[in-house]
Amino acid sequence: MNKKTHIGVVGSGECSPEIYDQASALGHLIAKNDWVLFCGGLGGVMEGVAKGCYQSGGITVGILPGKEKDSANPFITLPIATGLGEGRNLLVVRASDVVVAIGGSYGTLSEIGFALKIGKPVIGLKTWPGIDGIDYVETPDQGINMVAKYLSRLK
Amino acid sequence: MNKKTHIGVVGSGECSPEIYDQASALGHLIAKNDWVLFCGGLGGVMEGVAKGCYQSGGITVGILPGKEKDSANPFITLPIATGLGEGRNLLVVRASDVVVAIGGSYGTLSEIGFALKIGKPVIGLKTWPGIDGIDYVETPDQGINMVAKYLSRLK
Amino acid sequence: MNKKTHIGVVGSGECSPEIYDQASALGHLIAKNDWVLFCGGLGGVMEGVAKGCYQSGGITVGILPGKEKDSANPFITLPIATGLGEGRNLLVVRASDVVVAIGGSYGTLSEIGFALKIGKPVIGLKTWPGIDGIDYVETPDQGINMVAKYLSRLK
Amino acid sequence: MNKKTHIGVVGSGECSPEIYDQASALGHLIAKNDWVLFCGGLGGVMEGVAKGCYQSGGITVGILPGKEKDSANPFITLPIATGLGEGRNLLVVRASDVVVAIGGSYGTLSEIGFALKIGKPVIGLKTWPGIDGIDYVETPDQGINMVAKYLSRLK
Numbered sequence: 198m199n200k201k202t203h204i205g206v207v208g209s210g211e212c213s214p215e216i217y218d219q220a221s222a223l224g225h226l227i228a229k230n231d232w233v234l235f236c237g238g239l240g241g242v243m244e245g246v247a248k249g250c251y252q253s254g255g256i257t258v259g260i261l262p263g264k265e266k267d268s269a270n271p272f273i274t275l276p277i278a279t280g281l282g283e284g285r286n287l288l289v290v291r292a293s294d295v296v297v298a299i300g301g302s303y304g305t306l307s308e309i310g311f312a313l314k315i316g317k318p319v320i321g322l323k324t325w326p327g328i329d330g331i332d333y334v335e336t337p338d339q340g341i342n343m344v345a346k347y348l349s350r351l352k
Numbered sequence: 353m354n355k356k357t358h359i360g361v362v363g364s365g366e367c368s369p370e371i372y373d374q375a376s377a378l379g380h381l382i383a384k385n386d387w388v389l390f391c392g393g394l395g396g397v398m399e400g401v402a403k404g405c406y407q408s409g410g411i412t413v414g415i416l417p418g419k420e421k422d423s424a425n426p427f428i429t430l431p432i433a434t435g436l437g438e439g440r441n442l443l444v445v446r447a448s449d450v451v452v453a454i455g456g457s458y459g460t461l462s463e464i465g466f467a468l469k470i471g472k473p474v475i476g477l478k479t480w481p482g483i484d485g486i487d488y489v490e491t492p493d494q495g496i497n498m499v500a501k502y503l504s505r506l507k
Numbered sequence: 508m509n510k511k512t513h514i515g516v517v518g519s520g521e522c523s524p525e526i527y528d529q530a531s532a533l534g535h536l537i538a539k540n541d542w543v544l545f546c547g548g549l550g551g552v553m554e555g556v557a558k559g560c561y562q563s564g565g566i567t568v569g570i571l572p573g574k575e576k577d578s579a580n581p582f583i584t585l586p587i588a589t590g591l592g593e594g595r596n597l598l599v600v601r602a603s604d605v606v607v608a609i610g611g612s613y614g615t616l617s618e619i620g621f622a623l624k625i626g627k628p629v630i631g632l633k634t635w636p637g638i639d640g641i642d643y644v645e646t647p648d649q650g651i652n653m654v655a656k657y658l659s660r661l662k
Numbered sequence: 663m664n665k666k667t668h669i670g671v672v673g674s675g676e677c678s679p680e681i682y683d684q685a686s687a688l689g690h691l692i693a694k695n696d697w698v699l700f701c702g703g704l705g706g707v708m709e710g711v712a713k714g715c716y717q718s719g720g721i722t723v724g725i726l727p728g729k730e731k732d733s734a735n736p737f738i739t740l741p742i743a744t745g746l747g748e749g750r751n752l753l754v755v756r757a758s759d760v761v762v763a764i765g766g767s768y769g770t771l772s773e774i775g776f777a778l779k780i781g782k783p784v785i786g787l788k789t790w791p792g793i794d795g796i797d798y799v800e801t802p803d804q805g806i807n808m809v810a811k812y813l814s815r816l817k
Contacts (some may be wrong), residue, residue: 307775
C-alpha cells in the first residue's frame with residue numbers, strides 16, 4: 198500500500214488566539230491534502246492544528262508525554278501515550294516527513310534544532326527568527342505550499 | 353470524540369507458518385472489533401497480525417525501531433519511525449490498552465515483563481510459559497474473548 | 508585510557524533481607540574487582556548492591572527513572588536522572604558489559620528479556636527460573652566467577 | 663554522601679581549533695572545581711572539553727548515541743552507551759545541574775531548547791545568539807564564574 202505523508206506540527210502548549218487560528222487553518226489544509234497530522238497531542242498550537250485537521254476529516258496523531266491516552270486533546274484521533282515526558286518531542290519530529298513550527302516556545306526551539314539536525318525540512322510560521330535552515334512563511338497557505346514543494350522534492 | 357481501543361500485539365520478527373497464521377487470525381478479529389492494532393511494524397508475528405487486520409479493513413500502527421517509515425511491512429497503515437532501536441518495544445506496550453504476546457523470542461519476553469510491570473493486561477498465545485500474571489489462551493478466538501473481558505473491566 | 512568494565516545489576520525495588528544481603532555481597536565483590544556498578548539507583552536490590560559496592564570503595568552509577576538526581580539511594584556516587592520512567596531500565600542493560608539479575612519482579616523480567624535480546628550475557632541469582640540463555644548461580648561468589656568467565660571471553 | 667555537581671557541556675562533533683581550545687579550557691576548570699562533566703562523548707567540542715577535564719584529573723561522563731562504549735573519545739572515563747541515537751542529547755541535559763553550550767550546530771540548538779524548556783540554567787559561549795534565557799559569556803573563565811553563580815542559587 199502507499200504510505201501517507203506525515204506532517205509534523207510543533208508549537209507550544211499555550212498560545213494566542215491568533216496563533217491558534219493559524220494553526221487550525223493549517224490543520225484544515227493538512228486534511229484537505231490527505232496528509233496525516235503528527236503533533237504533541239496537548240493544548241495550544243497542538244490543539245489548534247488538531248482541531249482544524251479533525252474537523253476537516255483528517256487523521257490526527259498525538260504523541261503524548263504522559264502515560265495515559267486520555268490526556269490527548271479532543272481532536273486527536275490516534276493518541277499515543279509514551280511516558281517519556283518531554284523526550285516525546287523527538288518522536289513527533291522523527292515520525293514526520295516535513296515539520297512546521299508555529300510560535301515560539303523553548304520546546305519548539307528544541308524540536309526545530311532536532312529536526313534540522315536529522316535533516317527534516319522545517320517550515321516556520323511566526324516562530325524563532327533568524328535560524329539558518331528554516332523556510333519562513335507568513336500564512337498557513339504559504340506554509341502548505343512550502344510543504345508541497347518539499348514533498349515534490351522528496352519523491 | 354471516543355478514542356478507539358488499542359490492542360498491542362508483540363511477537364518475534366521471525367516465526368513459523370503456524371504462528372504467522374494465528375497472528376493473522378488475531379489481526380482479523382481485531383479489525384472486526386473496530387480496535388486499533390499496535391505492533392512493532394516489521395516481519396514475523398508483526399507482519400502476520402498486521403496482514404490479518406489490514407485485509408479486514410483495520411488500522412495498523414507500526415512503531416518502528418529504525419529511522420525510516422518505509423521499513424514497515426506492507427500491511428502497516430500508520431508507520432511511526434522512532435530511531436530508538438529496541439527501545440521502541442516499550443512504546444508498543446505503553447500505547448496499548450491490552451497486550452497480546454504471541455510466540456517466544458527474547459524481545460517478546462522483555463515486552464511481557466514491561467507490560468506486567470506497568471500494569472497492562474497481558475494475554476499469552478503460545479508464548480513464554482509459567483509467568484504469573486499472563487492469561488494464557490490456546491487460540492486467537494480465545495485471545496479475543498479474553499481481550500474483550502479485560503476491556504469490559506477497564507471501562 | 509582503558510575503559511573499566513561495567514556490571515549491570517537488575518532487581519526489584521523491594522526485596523527480602525536475604526536478597527538485600529546477597530546483593531550487597533555482590534556489590535562488594537564488584538568493587539574489589541575494580542568494576543563499575545550500573546543499576547537503577549533506587550531501593551531494594553538496587554540499594555543493596557550499591558551499598559556493598561560503595562562501602563568497598565567502588566563507583567556506583569544509578570540510572571534513575573525520575574527527573575531529580577536526589578532521588579538516588581545514598582550509596583550512588585553517580586546519579587543520572589533520565590526522566591524516562593521505566594524506559595530507563597533499558598539504559599542500565601545497554602550500558603553494561605554483563606548483567607546480573609537478582610530476585611523476581613516484572614521489571615527484572617523485562618530487563619532480562621532485553622539483555623538477552625541485544626546479546627548481553629545474563630547471570631541469574633534467585634531470579635526467574637527456566638529461561639534459556641540465563642546462567643544461573645546460587646551465590647554472589649559464583650556470580651562473580653561467572654562474570655569473570657564472560658569477561659575473559661569478551662576480551 | 664554528598665552528590666557532586668554535574669556540568670553538562672553541549673557542542674557539535676566538529677569544531678574549529680579555537681573552539682576546541684576553549685572547550686578544553688572549560689574542561690580544565692570543571693575538573694578544578696571538582697565537578698563532574700557530562701557530554702555526548704564523541705568528537706569536536708565533546709572531545710575538547712573531555713580532554714581538558716580528564717587531563718586535570720576530572721570525571722568525564724560520555725552519554726553516547728551508539729550501542730558500544732568503545733565509541734567514546736579517549737578522554738571519557740565513564741562511557742555510557744544508549745543506543746538511542748540523537749535521542750541521547752536529552753539525557754546529557756537532563757542529568758546536568760547547569761548546561762554550557764559551545765559553538766553553533768543544530769544539535770546544540772536542540773539541547774539549548776530542551777534545557778530551557780525543562781528549566782536548566784544555560785550558559786552560552788560562542789553559540790546561537792539572541793536566545794532569551796541564555797546567559798552569554800565571552801571566555802571559559804567567565805563561563806565558570808557564571809556556573810558558580812547559578813550553583814550558589816541552586817543550593
